Amino acid sequence: MAAPDLLDPKSAAHNSKPRLSFSAKPVVLNTPDYDDECDTRTTVMRWKTVSAIFFLVVLYLIVGATVFRALEQPHESSQKLAILAEKLDFLAMHTCVNSSELEDLVKQVVSAVRAGVNPSGNSSNQSSLWDISSSFFFAGTVITTIGFGNISPHTEGGRIFCIIYALLGIPLFGFLLAGVGDQLGTIFGKGIAKVEKMIVKWKVSQTKIRVFSTLLFILFGCLIFVALPAVIFKHIEGWSTLESIYFVVITLTTIGFGDFVAGEKGGSAGGSESPEYLDYYKPVVWFWILVGLAYFAAVLSMIGDWFRVISKKTKEEVGEFRAHAAEWTANVSAEFKETRRRLSVDIYDKFQRAASIKRKLSSELGINTAINQEMTPGKRTLSANLYEDREAYPNLTLSLSPVTGALSRNGSLYLNGLSPDYADRREFAIIENLK
Amino acid sequence: MHSVGRSWLLLTGFILFYIIYLLFGALVFSSIERPVEDKLREDMIVLKQEFLNLSCVNAASLELFLVKVLKANKYGVSVLRNSSVPSNWDLASSMFFANTLVTTVGYGHTTPLSDTGKAFSIIYALIGVPFTMLVLTACVQRLMYPLVLAPVGLLQRSGIEPRPATVVHFVLLLVLVVLCFFVAPAAVFSTVEVSWSFLDGIYFCFISLCTIGLGDFVPGTHPGQKYRPLYQVTVMVYLFVGLMMMYLLLRTFHKMADLHGLTTFLQLPRCEESDLDEDREPIVENERQSQKEKAANKPLEPGSQPSYNTINKG
Numbered sequence: 001m002a003a004p005d006l007l008d009p010k011s012a013a014h015n016s017k018p019r020l021s022f023s024a025k026p027v028v029l030n031t032p033d034y035d036d037e038c039d040t041r042t043t044v045m046r047w048k049t050v051s052a053i054f055f056l057v058v059l060y061l062i063v064g065a066t067v068f069r070a071l072e073q074p075h076e077s078s079q080k081l082a083i084l085a086e087k088l089d090f091l092a093m094h095t096c097v098n099s100s101e102l103e104d105l106v107k108q109v110v111s112a113v114r115a116g117v118n119p120s121g122n123s124s125n126q127s128s129l130w131d132i133s134s135s136f137f138f139a140g141t142v143i144t145t146i147g148f149g150n151i152s153p154h155t156e157g158g159r160i161f162c163i164i165y166a167l168l169g170i171p172l173f174g175f176l177l178a179g180v181g182d183q184l185g186t187i188f189g190k191g192i193a194k195v196e197k198m199i200v201k202w203k204v205s206q207t208k209i210r211v212f213s214t215l216l217f218i219l220f221g222c223l224i225f226v227a228l229p230a231v232i233f234k235h236i237e238g239w240s241t242l243e244s245i246y247f248v249v250i251t252l253t254t255i256g257f258g259d260f261v262a263g264e265k266g267g268s269a270g271g272s273e274s275p276e277y278l279d280y281y282k283p284v285v286w287f288w289i290l291v292g293l294a295y296f297a298a299v300l301s302m303i304g305d306w307f308r309v310i311s312k313k314t315k316e317e318v319g320e321f322r323a324h325a326a327e328w329t330a331n332v333s334a335e336f337k338e339t340r341r342r343l344s345v346d347i348y349d350k351f352q353r354a355a356s357i358k359r360k361l362s363s364e365l366g367i368n369t370a371i372n373q374e375m376t377p378g379k380r381t382l383s384a385n386l387y388e389d390r391e392a393y394p395n396l397t398l399s400l401s402p403v404t405g406a407l408s409r410n411g412s413l414y415l416n417g418l419s420p421d422y423a424d425r426r427e428f429a430i431i432e433n434l435k
Numbered sequence: 436m437h438s439v440g441r442s443w444l445l446l447t448g449f450i451l452f453y454i455i456y457l458l459f460g461a462l463v464f465s466s467i468e469r470p471v472e473d474k475l476r477e478d479m480i481v482l483k484q485e486f487l488n489l490s491c492v493n494a495a496s497l498e499l500f501l502v503k504v505l506k507a508n509k510y511g512v513s514v515l516r517n518s519s520v521p522s523n524w525d526l527a528s529s530m531f532f533a534n535t536l537v538t539t540v541g542y543g544h545t546t547p548l549s550d551t552g553k554a555f556s557i558i559y560a561l562i563g564v565p566f567t568m569l570v571l572t573a574c575v576q577r578l579m580y581p582l583v584l585a586p587v588g589l590l591q592r593s594g595i596e597p598r599p600a601t602v603v604h605f606v607l608l609l610v611l612v613v614l615c616f617f618v619a620p621a622a623v624f625s626t627v628e629v630s631w632s633f634l635d636g637i638y639f640c641f642i643s644l645c646t647i648g649l650g651d652f653v654p655g656t657h658p659g660q661k662y663r664p665l666y667q668v669t670v671m672v673y674l675f676v677g678l679m680m681m682y683l684l685l686r687t688f689h690k691m692a693d694l695h696g697l698t699t700f701l702q703l704p705r706c707e708e709s710d711l712d713e714d715r716e717p718i719v720e721n722e723r724q725s726q727k728e729k730a731a732n733k734p735l736e737p738g739s740q741p742s743y744n745t746i747n748k749g
Contacts, residue, residue, distance in 0.1 A: 110505075141647075142647055145539070145645055145646045145647045145648075146541075146647070147540075147541065147642065147646075147647035147648045147649045147650070148543070148649075149542065149543045149648070149649040149650035149651060152649040152650070152651040154651075156634060159634065159635075159638045160634070160638075162638070162642075163637070163638060163641050163642075166641070166642075166645055166647060170645060240550075242550050242553055242554060243553065245557065246553040246554075246556065246557060249557045249560060249561065250541065250556070250557075250560070253539055253560050253561070253564050254539045254541075254646065255535075255536060255539045255540070255541035255560060255564075255648075256539075256541045256543070256648065257541050257542070257543035257546045257650075258541075258543040258649075258650060259543060259546040300561075300564055300565040300568070
C-alpha cells in the first residue's frame with residue numbers, strides 16, 4: 001500500500017516521518033469508525049423515546065381505524081341487506097329446490113362470506129366487522145404485516161387507503177419494534193447478569209454460561225409469550241391446545257393465515273357459539289402481539305445467527321488457508337526481488353570498481369577523463385548503505401523488497417546514469433525510509 | 436478473484452438448498468393434507484345429496500347447510516358442481532403454500548386442516564422463516580454491488596456530489612422497482628385473472644410484497660384457471676424476487692439515511708447483524724477507497740494483507 005507513495009518521489013520526499021510499514025488503512029471493507037460503533041456501541045433507545053413512539057403508533061392506529069370504519073361500514077351494511085333479501089326469497093320458495101337455484105344461493109353465500117358477512121345466524125345480534133375495535137385490530141394487522149385476512153377492505157377507496165396506510169405504518173411499526181426489542185433486551189440482560197453472577201461462583205466456563213443464558217432466554221420467553229397466551233386462548237376461545245399454539249406461532253412470525261383469529265368469532269368453533277369477550281380483551285391481545293413480535297424477532301435472528309456462524313466458520317477455515325497461501329506467495333516474491341536487487345547491485349558495484357580502476361590507471365597514465373560525475377556521493381552512500389543494511393539486518397531483507405522493487409525498476413536508470421537529481425531525491429527518500 | 440467465486444458458489448448452494456427445502460415442504464403438506472381434503476369433499480357431496488332429497492326446506496336445515504358450506508369454503512373446498520378446481524394440495528399448490536408460509540406472507544386461502552399439518556407448519560415455519568431471511572439477505576448482498584454501488588460510483592464520477600448522488604440513485608431505483616414489480620405485474624394479473632381490475636392487481640402486489648398477505652386476492656384460485664401449476668410457480672418466483680427488491684430498497688434507504696445522518700438523529704440501533712463480510716460498506720466512500728486499493732493491491736488477496744503487514748514489521 002505504501003508502494004504507490006514510494007513510486008511517486010514527490011510524496012516520498014514530502015513524508016517526514018519514517019515509515020517502514022505500509023499504510024495503516026485496513027483493507028477489509030469496514031471503515032474503522034463503523035467497526036468501532038458496531039462492536040462497542042450499546043446505545044439503546046431511551047424509554048421516553050419508546051413510549052413517545054408507542055403513543056404515536058396508537059394514535060396512528062386510531063386514525064386508521066376511524067377511516068376504515070367510515071369507508072367500509074356502509075358497504076358492509078348494503079351487503080348485509082342484499083344477503084338477507086336473498087335468504088327471504090329462498091324461504092318464500094319453499095318447495096323443492098333444484099340444483100341451479102341451490103348453486104346460486106351458495107355462490108351468494110360464498111361471496112358474502114368473502115365480504116366478511118356470515119349469513120347464518122340471526123342478523124340482530126351480529127356485530128359489525130368494522131366497528132371501532134375491530135377496525136383497530138385490522139389496522140394493527142396491516143402495519144405489523146401479519147395480515148390475517150378475515151377482515152379486508154372491499155371498497156376501492158378502502159384498498160387505496162390500505163396501501164398508503166401500510167406504506168407509512170410499516171416503517172413506523174419497525175421503529176417501535178426496534179425500541180421495544182431494545183427494552184426487552186435490557187430487561188432480560190439485567191436478569192441474566194444477576195443469574196450469571198450467581199453461577200460464576202461455581203467456576204463454570206464462559207461458553208457454558210453463554211449457552212445456559214441462551215437456553216434460559218428461549219425457555220423463559222416461550223413461557224411468557226407462547227405457553228401462557230396459548231393457555232389463555234384455549235380457555236377463552238375454546239380452541240384445542242394445538243390450535244392455540246398454532247395460532248400463537250403463526251401470528252408471532254407475522255405469517256397470519258387468519259383461520260384462527262383471537263377476538264373474532266372464528267376457528268373451528270364455527271359461528272354457533274360466540275364467546276363473550278371482555279372489553280379489554282382485544283387491546284391486551286394487541287399488546288401481547290407487539291411484545292411477542294419483538295421476542296420472536298430475537299429468536300428468529302438467533303436461529304439465523306446460528307446458520308451464519310456455521311457458514312462463517314467454514315469460511316474462516318477457508319480464509320485461513322488462503323492467508324497462509326498468500327503469505328507463502330509473498331515470501332517467495334520477496335525473495336525473488338531481493339535476489340534481483342542483489343544481482344543488480346553486484347553488477348553495479350563491479351561496474352563501478354572497474355570504472356574506478358580504469359580511472360586510476362588512466363590518471364596514472366595521465367589520460368584526461370571526463371568521467372568524474374559517474375558516481376555521486378549520494379549514489380555511493382546508497383549502494384554502501386544497502387549493502388551494509390542487508391548484512392546488519394537480515395530480517396529487514398524482505399521488508400526492503402518493495403523498496404528494492406521500486407529501486408530495481410529504476411535500477412536501470414542508475415546504470416544508465418540518467419537524471420542524477422531524480423536519483424538523489426529518491427536516495428534521500430529511501431535512506432530516510434531505511435532509518 | 437478467488438473469494439468472489441467462492442462466495443458465488445456458497446450463494447448458489449444456499450439457493451439450491453432453499454428450493455429443495457420448499458419442495459420438501461410441499462411434498463409433506465401434500466401427503467398430509469390431501470386425504471383430509473378429499474374426505475371433506477366427499478362429505479360435501481353427500482350433504483348436497485341429502486339436501487336435494489328433501490321435499491321442502493325449512494330455515495333450520497338451511498342454516499345448518501349454510502354453516503357447513505361456509506366452513507368448507509373457508510378451507511377452500513367449494514360445493515359448486517361445475518367447479519373444476521383441482522385439489523388445493525397438489526404439488527404446485529402445496530409449494531405455493533409452503534412459500535407463503537416461509538416468506539411470512541400467509542394468505543390463508545388454504546390452511547392446514549389436520550392436526551399433524553398444523554404441527555408440521557409450526558416447525559416448518561420456525562426453521563424456514565429465518566432461513567429465508569438469510570437467503571434473501573445473502574442475495575441482496577450480491578445485488579448491492581451491481582445495483583447500488585456501481586451506479587452510485589458512476590454518478591459520482593460524472594460529477595455529482597456524493598450525497599445528492601445517493602438520493603438521485605435511490606429515487607431512480609424506487610421508480611424502477613415500482614414500474615417493474617407493481618405496475619407491470621398488476622397489468623399482467625388484471626388480464627390473466629378474470630375478476631381483477633388493474634387496481635386490484637396493484638393492491639395484490641403491494642399486499643403480497645409487504646408480506647401482509649390478507650388473502651382476499653390470491654392468483655390462481657379461480658376455477659378454470661389454465662396452466663395452474665405453471666402460473667403458481669411463476670407467481671412464487673415473482674414473490675421471491677419482489678421481496679428481494681423490497682429488501683434492497685430498504686437497505687439502500689438505510690444506508691442513505693446513515694449517510695445523511697438520519698439514523699444517528701433518531702438514535703436507532705444502527706448495526707444490523709453482519710451477514711457476510713461485505714455488509715457494512717458505506718455506499719459512497721468505499722468507492723474511492725476500493726478503487727485506490729484495487730489499483731495498489733493487484734497481486735495480493737485482500738484477506739492476506741494483515742499478514743503481509745506483519746512481514747513488513749519483521
